[in-house]
Every structure is written in C-alpha cells, then in structure tokens.
Amino acid sequence: LFLVDRLELENQAYKNFKELLKNDYHSVIYKETKQDWRKAEIVVTTVQSLEFDNKYMRLFSPTDFDLIISDEAHRSINGNSRAVFEYFIGYKLGLTATPKDYLKNIDPEKINQADPRAWERRQLLDTYKTFGCEKGEPTYRYSLVDGVREGYLVNPVVVDARTEITTQLLSDEGYSVMVENEEGEEVEETFFQRNFERTFFSDLTNLQLCQTFMQHAQLDPLSNEIGKSIVFCVSQKHASKVTQQLNELAERAYPGKYNSDFAIQITSNIPGAQEYSISFANNNLNGHTRFLDGYKSSKTRVCVTMGMMTTGYDCQDILNLAMMRPIFSPTDFIQIKGRGTRRWTFKYQRKDGSRLENFTVAKENFKLFDFFANCEYFEEKFNYDEILLLPREKVEPGGGGGPVIYLPGAEVFVPDPLKAFKETLIGLDGMKIDRKLFERFSRPILEDQTLADAVENHQWEQAVQILRENYANKPEDYVTIEKLIKSEGLDRRLTWKEVIMRIFGMIDHFKTRDELLEEEFQKFVLINKPEPEQVLRIRTFFEVYLTDPEVRAIIDKREYPALANNPKLSMEDLKALGKWRDQVPAYVKDYIPINTYLS
Template sequence: MKEAAARIKINKLLEAAGWRFFADSNSPANIQLESNVTIRSQDLDSLGNDFEKASKGFIDFLLLNEKGFPFIVLEAKAEDKNPLVGKEQARTYARSQNCRFVILSNGNLHYFWDLERGNPYIITAFPKPDSVQSYRKITPNPSRLVEEVVGDDYIVLTQWPNYAAEAAWNNEAERPGFIAINGLRFLRPYQKKAIAAIQAAVKKGQDRFLFEMATGTGKTLTAAAVIKLFLRTGNAQRVLFLVDRLELEDQAKKAFAKVLANDYKTVIYKENRDDWRRAEIVVTTVQSLLFNNKYQRLFSPTDFDLVISDEAHRSIGGNARAVFNHFIGYKLGLTATPRDYLKNFGKSETKTTDPRVLERRLLLDTYRTFGCEDGQPTFRYSLLDGVKDGFLVSPTVVDARSEVTTKLLSESGFVVEFRDEEGENQKETYKQHEFEKRFFSDATNNLFCKTLMENALRDPVSGEMGKTIVFAVSQNHAAKLTQILNLIADRMFPGRYQSDFAVQVTSQVPDAQQYTINFTNNNLLGSGNFISAYKTSKARVCVTVGMMTTGYDCPDILNLGLFRPIFSPTDFIQIKGRGTRKHNFLEQLFDDELKEGVKTPVKSAYKLFDFFANCEYFEEEYDYDEVIALPKPKGDEGRSGTGRVGVIYKSYEHIGEDILSSIKEEEVGEYGMKIDRMFFQRFEDTVRQDTFIAANVEAGQWDRVVDYVNREVFDKPDAYYSLEKLRKAAAVDRRLSLREIIEKSFGLIQGFKSKDELLEEEFAKFVTDYRPEEATAIPALKNFFKAYVSNDQVRYSIENQQFTDLATNPVFTTKDLKAVPEKYRAIIPNYIKDYVPLNRFMP
C-alpha cells in the first residue's frame, strides 16, 4: 500500500511537470514504466548487498528526451523508505542507459541528481522536460571558476574591452574624467576579496555562499562580478536575482545592464513572461514567484544554475525561502545585517513574541540556509571596515527625547487619566509602539520637526538645510509631518519655498517612486533654489514610511530622522545605511569661482536624529554623539485637538431588547447559496471595472489595492460589501484574505484552495527547508504539522506541554505525538510560528 501510494503521488508530479504517460495530438509519450535493462558486468559490484546481483533489472520510470532516447532514470521507493536507499541502484541503471540525470522519490521526499555535478539535491517539484534539455547543455567546470583571474578591471573589460588602449586612460590627468564620463566600474580591493572567497569555497566543494556587506559597499556591483564569473566560466547558463521589493526590480536591472549589457542580457520576469529564457540574468521579486506558487507552476528546478538573494534574510524569510530552495545549483545570499548584531541577545533571554527574538531567528536561519551555521559568512565587510578604509562615513547620532516620548519609552508607559461616560475615573497606558497609532500628539510632532530643522547639518555649498529623509510611523503620520515641516520652513526661510520644502513619499502618493529618483538626481520639485549654478534638489526633505529604506542610493544625504520606534534590526541597519555613502558636493557646482570658497566639500559625517532611543534599543548602552533635551509639549493631556494628546476609544451601542424568535437549519452545498454567488459576482464586477484597482493590480501594488478597497469599496450604501460577507459567500473551509479574493476577481487564480491543499503546500516547503533524513517519519511529521497549524487545542497542548490532554484529542493523539522524532517536536512548532500564517487556516 505504501509503495502504491508513493507511485500515485509520483505519477501526479510527473504529469504536473509536463511528462506524458500517453501520446497526445502534438507529442509522443515520454515515460516508460518498468523498463527492462541489461546491467553491465562491471557495474554489478556497485549494487551492494541490498540488490539482487542479476544481469537484468527494471527501471521504475524511464523518462525520454524529445528524440525518444533515455534521458532521466526515476527510482521510486515506498513512502516509508528514504529515497536515497535507491541511489546506487539508480546510478547503475543510469549508466546502463547512458543517462546523466536521476530522480529519487518516495512520493513525499524527492532528489534530483546530476551525475556529473555532485550529490543529489532535494526538490519540491519535478523538472520540466524542456528545462532539463537546456540544463544538459551546461557541464559545470568548478576548476575553471576557481582559476579565473579577477582583477579590479573585471567588470570594465565587459563595459569597454579595449579601455586600456585609449589615450584618455593613459593620460593620468584625464583618467578620472574618462572613468566618470564612461561610467566605468572598477572593483575595490574588498570586492575582489569577496570574489576570491567564493572561488575558495567552490574549491572546497561548497555551493552556497553568503556575503555580509555593509550598506553602501557596492553589493550589486559585487553580485555583477559573481554573475560574470559563473557565466563566463560555463558554470551557469542562467542566473536568477531575487529582490524583496517591487522598486528594486528596475534598479537591479539597470545596474546589471549598465555593467554587463555587452556580454549578457538582463530582463525583469514580469515584463518578459514569454521570452525570459533568452536572457542570462532574470530579475524578479520573491513575492511575484511566491504568488499562487508560481515558482512551482512556471519554473523547473533546473531553470537557473545560480540564484542570488538580495537582502537575503528578507527575500528568503518566511514562505519565501521555498522559492529559493526550489531551484538547484549554486546559491548566493547578500545581506547588510550581521548575525550577531543584537549584542548578548539570545532566545532564552526574553519571550518569543519580542520582535528582536523573531528577527534574530530569521538571521540565524539565513546563515543556516547558506551553509554558514557557525555564524561566519563566506565574506564579511562591515561599516567599520568601510569607514576605516575611507569608503564610508559614520553617523553623528543625536538623542532627542521629549517628556512625552520619555514616558512612552519607559516600562510604565504614558498614563492618561480620564472619566468615562458614567463619571468613573479611568486610566489608559500607552507604549512607544502605539505612537501615531493609538496615541496622538500634534505638539510632539511639531517639536520633532522644529528640533530637526534647527539642528540639522547644512549643505556645505549653499548653506541651506542638507538633504534629509524622515521615517514616519504611517502614511497618515507622514502627511502630518510633511505639512508641519513646510509650515516651519515658511517661517524660517520666508519666500524661499512654496510648500515644496518637504514632500511625502509613500505608496499612496502618485508617482512616489519617481520622486525618490528625482531626489537622488537633485531635481525634486525644482533645483538650485539658493544658488542657480548649484544642482541640488529644491525639496530638502522626503518624508516616507518604508519606500526609501532598502536599496535607495542618494549619497548627498546629510540628515536622517527616526520619527518612529523601530523594532527590526534589519530596518535599523538599512535606514542607517542611507547616509553612509561618501560624496563630494563640488561635483554639483558649476561655478569655478564659487568652488574656491567651499571649505569642506567632501561629506565626512551625517546626522541621525533618534527620537525614540532606537540606538539604545539595539545597542544596549549606546554612547550618543549628541544629546538634546526637549521641553515637554504644552497642552492638557487626555483631550483631543491641536497641540494636545488625543485618545481614541472604541464603543459599542445596543438599544432595546432582542430575542430569537425562530431557528431553522439548512445545509448549503459547496457552491454556496445562489444569493451568495450573485453577491460575490457583483463584487468581482465592481473591482474589475474600477480603473484604479485594475491599474494597481497589474502593477502588483497590493498594499494600494487592499487599502483602496477597504476605504472606497467596502461598507458603501450601494452594496455594503465587507470582507466577512465575501468570505461567507465564497464558502471555503478557511479564512480568505482580501488579496486572494481580488486575485480571483481578476482571474489571477482560478479558484480558492482548500485548507488541506494549503497545508500540503506548506509542509512541502518545510521538507525542502529542513530536509529530514528520517524519511520513514515523514507521514508522522506531516500529521503533526497539519494538526498544529489547523487545531487550536493541539497547538495549546503542545505550547504548554500539556501532552496528557492529547489522549482525548480526536485530531492528534498521544500516540501520534510519539511517532514524531523528538527533535521535530520543537522544530515544527517554531517553524510554523515564524513562517506559516495561521490566520489563513481559520474557519
């Protein structure tokens, strides 16, 4: 029965990958079952004692190429056997059929094995026929990769192969201008060391690497050199570059095209869905591939020979790691967040809900994913290294706290006393994470803005306030701060600005992404406001929430304002990194006489205004460079209005009596009631006809779509749509998200997956990540995994170690728990807490 169950699953996996048991109108069958083969006498000894030494054998599944020749040997084992037990048997069969590739599977756990490449590699889906055909063209040669000479002009030789013969290059006086005008990118010494570190790792037989490089040290250029190294030496045919945010797609594509276009083509997947195979470098967001399991449906494990994950612990965090692990071959992670960033901080020291603990676990998992369990990356180059070598600048950190924020930061919190409707004295306590969410203070926001503008670094050329990025709590908070900054600028610089001193740059603002580009290019809302010959942005402050954190490059930034508490070390590292790049301001000045009067043209520092003790939060006892004591905001606490603390209360009003007059039961089928189906259809028509929703769905701007539907479509008099009503109308056995409902409305998914279908997918991702060697225990692991996700009582019993309660649990019993290997009784709950959104499985 277990062998039959395994074969049924294998049959489905083969068909899903495009292999054919039967011929169709266009193509012949390319699967042979139980093929009889003759084993060469010289291969008999390799079979070992577990296989009958006979001159004949049977291949479970023999997959054929487009010409009908043997191509892949698939060795099937029963569900309770580890697929690897058939490894040598499959190798012998493969040799007898002149096959390079082997698949080993027990229906739950699968390995793809390239006999010319190394060891079997766990896969979650079987490779597609055309993908393996393409993959076959690459015969890896690690020795060539290791021996490749990578000099500082490794990238330049692609940009301009004969640059060294140019007169302007050979003239030392003209050389800097020649480099700048032609955009030539020479590798820095530490970037060459990073490449050498990969070569050394490959020489040791490693295929996973991690670069830990500070923001501003050129991770993308280093990645470009790695890509060239693998493609040029024939160790990769196609590279996948994963980013975690939509705006970084175009940025990465432009960066690679700028330095590699003469030799290799770069495309963004969503813009080239039909011809991405023609490119050597494919850029996409991990979210795009994760959506509706696109990575499994549209891509074969053999489609990419090198996968690079930018900002690794973001782009492979949670379920996204399944995308990364889907592809075989070499893997490189890039991160700016060190594993040991949280000093002397471990899981056991605080509760697991602490955001620092959760992020630390992600960091640990990132190092484990890239084969760096000992905490040592393949290559490390820190902010301190960059400052010491003269490539980066350190911040001057300014600690500024008002009395209100000091109380918010304290353990006791900010306490507001008030009287309720019955005249009783009540107290409400607010903590730092509730600032601008439940706790509002216009006076505090005014104080923050005034402090920033009075103490910010000035531009060394024009004397105006240096370019600044302010990080707000929310889009609403960003709008408030932008207005306050513009009002203050009117008073401080009369006539200089017309409400264009500060600009809100968030996803709700049209063309916000273009604003970030204009700010870098010094033409946001104009240029040269103080000196016409000086190209610097008229807008001096961009107020954002998260758009300008990761991957944003603006070297002439002089001030950063943390107007919000930060709980993620990655966010903190990224935000700090916006100011670390060096810059010479004379490059923007086009008046030689004025240049002579600029005393300090080179950026040597930037100011980081910390209004919520974020540095102290992450760095224990942080020694601030500058401390500013802010006065207490004026105003009566507990009352709403301008200049005062406001508190929002939720209320419930019920008038009169109500009783249940009758009750009637009626079973509704899987398609729901007709009125439900009509209700759902009307909603689909409504959102499809909305041009704003349609445009943002096409652009993948899901935050905008969800926010807009909640704001502009739900609870309107014409239909009173709501998420709960739509969930009920859909009649699915789990809780649907609004995004899923909209995806179905636009035909992006054909239907809603059941709870069990999603559980199967989540468990497959877990298996790919942890690769359990105990193959016989996989059914027990799956049973435990599903029960823990979907059953509150099981989850409560496990979390509180009340295992005796399982004796009477109808879903998962004590006997079921004993069948789970002991180490997985902790691994699976921790994995689910971090990576599986339980809300999706609620009824």
C-alpha cells in the same frame, strides 16, 4: 538571476549592474525583456514576477542560471517565495545586513518534542541555515566598521534630542496625565514611549521634533539648503501630520521656494508612493532644487515614511535621518541607520563666461536624529542574547544626560493636558465604550511574557493559541471575534492574528475591507502591469470577484450566462476583460485569503 522583493530594489539593482559591469556583462530586467532574456548574462527580477501563476516553473528550467543571488535574503525568500529560490539548482548567494537567526539559543530536542512543526519552520526561516552556515556565522562578512575604515561607507553624527515629554515617556515612571474614567471621575493614567502616536498624542511634541530637525539638519554643501532626508514615523496618520508641519515650517523659513512639496509622505496609502521614492533617489522628485540653478538635486528635501524606505532603499546623497518613533527591533534600527551610510560626491558645474567651473564636495557623514533614545537602548540596554525587552531610561536631574529640548509653550500645555489628550482619545476609531473594551482586553495580554515572546519571534500559531485559551471568551469581558468586529464597526471578518498585532502596536487600526482591497489591487497592478485603459475595468472585476460569493461561483464554474441580469458584473464587462478574466481569479486564489473579505 538576481532576485529582489520590491520594485525599487529591482530598478536600483539593474542601474548598478549596468553602471559597474556594462563592459563585461549584459544585464536586463526580466519583465521588460520577457522574450529575449536569454541574451543577457544577468537577469534582475522581483520574486513576485516569477511567483505569479507559477511562472518560474512554466517558463524556466531549473538549470537556466549558474548563480542565484537573493537580495535582502532575510526577507525575499520567505513564505511562498521560497519555492522560487529552491526551484533553481545553481550556486546560491544571499545578501543581507540583518540575517534572521531563528535557531539562536534554541534547544532542538526540546522544541522538536514540543512542536516538530515549529522546529521545521525555524529551520526554514533561519538565514544562516538556508545558506549552509550552520554555526551562525556567514560565509563572508563585511561590517559597517570595515566599510568606514576602508572608505566605502560613512558613520553618522548622532543627535540625541529629547523634549520634556519624550524624556518622561522614556523613563520608568512614564508621563502621567489626568483623564476621565467611565464614571466621569478624573484619574491619573501613565503613558510610555510605546504609546506615542498610538494612544498618546501631542501636536506640540511633534512640532518641537520638526523644529529641532529644521534647525539642526545637515545642509547640502553646494546649495546650502537642507540636505536630502528621510523621517521615520509611527503610523500613516503620524506621517501625515509630520509632513504637514514640515511643509508649514519650510514655507516660513524659505518663502516661495516650495509649494507644499518640501516634504512628501511616502507610505502605502499614498498613490504612486513607490515611484516617489525612486524619483527621490534619482533627484527629480517634484523637479530640481530652486536654490542653485542647474544643480541636479531633488526639489523635495524630505521623505516622511513608516517602513517603505527602510530595507534596501539606496539613496546615496542622504544627509539626515530622523527617528521620530521608538524602535525596538535591532533589524529595523540597523536598516534605518544603513540608509545614510552610503558615500556620495556632490557635484556642480557653473559656467563663468567661456570657462567652466567644477565644484565637488565629498559626503563625510550624515546626521542621525534620535528623539526616543534608540541609540542608547541598542548601545547599552538591549540584550542581544535574549528576547527583545522594552527600553527604559531613568530620569535624572537636568534631563538624564543628553540634550533636552524644551517645548515652547510647555508651561501652557503641561497644566492643561487633559483638554488636548481627551480630545485626541475621543478621536480614536469607535465610541468610548468600544475603546475601553479593547483597552481592558489588551492590558493583561501586553503583560503576558510568554505571548510577547511568541509575537516577537513571529510564532503566530502559538501566540493565537495562548490568546484564545487564556484571554478570549472570558466572563470578565467575554471578548469574541464577533464582538470585536461589532465594536470596531468592521465590514469584514477579523482574525486573532490581527487582534494580536493591534494589541502589540504592529498595526494602528483594523483595516476596512476597502482598505485591504485597495492594497491587494495595488500589489496586483505592480506585479502584473495591466494596460492603463483596462485598470478601472479590472479593479471592478477584482472587487466583485473577491467580495461577492455568487459572482465568484459563476466565474469559477464558467457559467457566464448567469451574469445576464447581474447588477455588479455584466456579460459585456466580462468580455471586455480579455485575458484578465482568467488572470484575476488565478491571482486571487494564489495570494489572497478570500475569507477575510466576507462580512
């Protein structure tokens, strides 16, 4: 049994098993062969498929598999998914490039005395402990150095490019601009790299990053166009802006070659994003290249994302990765860099009269564009034995060592930062007084090292407790959940965990009820694959059941005649749902916190 936690990983695992082991083993994807999966030796599935409605217990015996392999084991067997992993009793193998070491430098006696549940959670989440590697060493390790040395992987060419603004954002002093305070007075405010595309915005900076990428990106060795690339952004809004800028630059550089599809945004708010990522790997996203007839390479050259294409995504012919965002997690950095390390041979066959000419070029490296000194941070400054610290760079004459890219028009922009910055701040969600309330509330929290440590280690109960005890309901601002909901204009309940995630930059805004609902429904569709003709009907039922307590009570008690005069859901609608009438409520109860959707 080969367990994954995302659809694209399911597809690529099956493709590789089939390609490499087809002569010896029969491989299947479980959801495509539910009735005769026992005829196969290798069964590939998402853990969600088995988890839904406890399918793993109803349809499988604990002894059905001799070997259970968990791909991306640092993530795929956490939470409720752990039950699936523990249910089967065969040999167990975990695969990961970034194991989670939650027991590192922890004193078991102290933490057990202080909070026994925290100690239990750490043991459950620790990848080494899960697989019996008590001393923090894996059963088998194959490093990037090993892979490169033995010819299986390639190293990057790091491109350290910093604009005037990003150089200052990275410095201890930060980047200072004049802004208007609540009294209408101009005051100096300083921003750092964490603020980029969150509270500090500069379209000219984004444009310079895109231009630098376009000018220096590694080219496809056969078609001579920009090699296939992934760009990592700060947020969905940032990804949207970067995508637009790249498409505009591509249209000017290569007129007639693209139709605003040189770059495509692949984030969770884009319908069909997962399918786009699969098509990109299969070299048919928006068709094939127009640079070389008959050459099988994707017409779209750049995927712009946040995190969807970070962990486990396998696209071997990637030639460029661009980090247009600061990165503070070593796990994220390793996973991003790993997207480019696969080897690949570029092939093209051309017919010359009666003769066929074959062209092949091996991938020797890839370019890693680093616009926020991430490589320097993890190479020289990150403390691998302690909690993650903010990266800092000292500004020195000439730009601090490393190529400095100066913004065109920077002299025009620098004297007039207030106009651009001010306009962007006004554009943030909420009125000025609401923003200032949240900013004033956030500032001391960000400086609380104990709370920051809890957040960094995902100790959410501890983080929420610190926040509520030390900062909420205080006379200075008297911030409550209800006040935040009102100030943000939310149409649903808010949790303190979400507040903490917003303050520490893990989310860029509080999602509305509709946004959360759409995300949950897309998950439901991906896992359950309803018939196309039923999707709209199921979508309506899904929303009504989640958001209307009266309808939910009627469905749960099976008092269906009470729907006779209900304007949201009729008896006819309920009958037309068929099996989904029961499957939707079961899914909601198992996986969705209903309280979040209450007003």
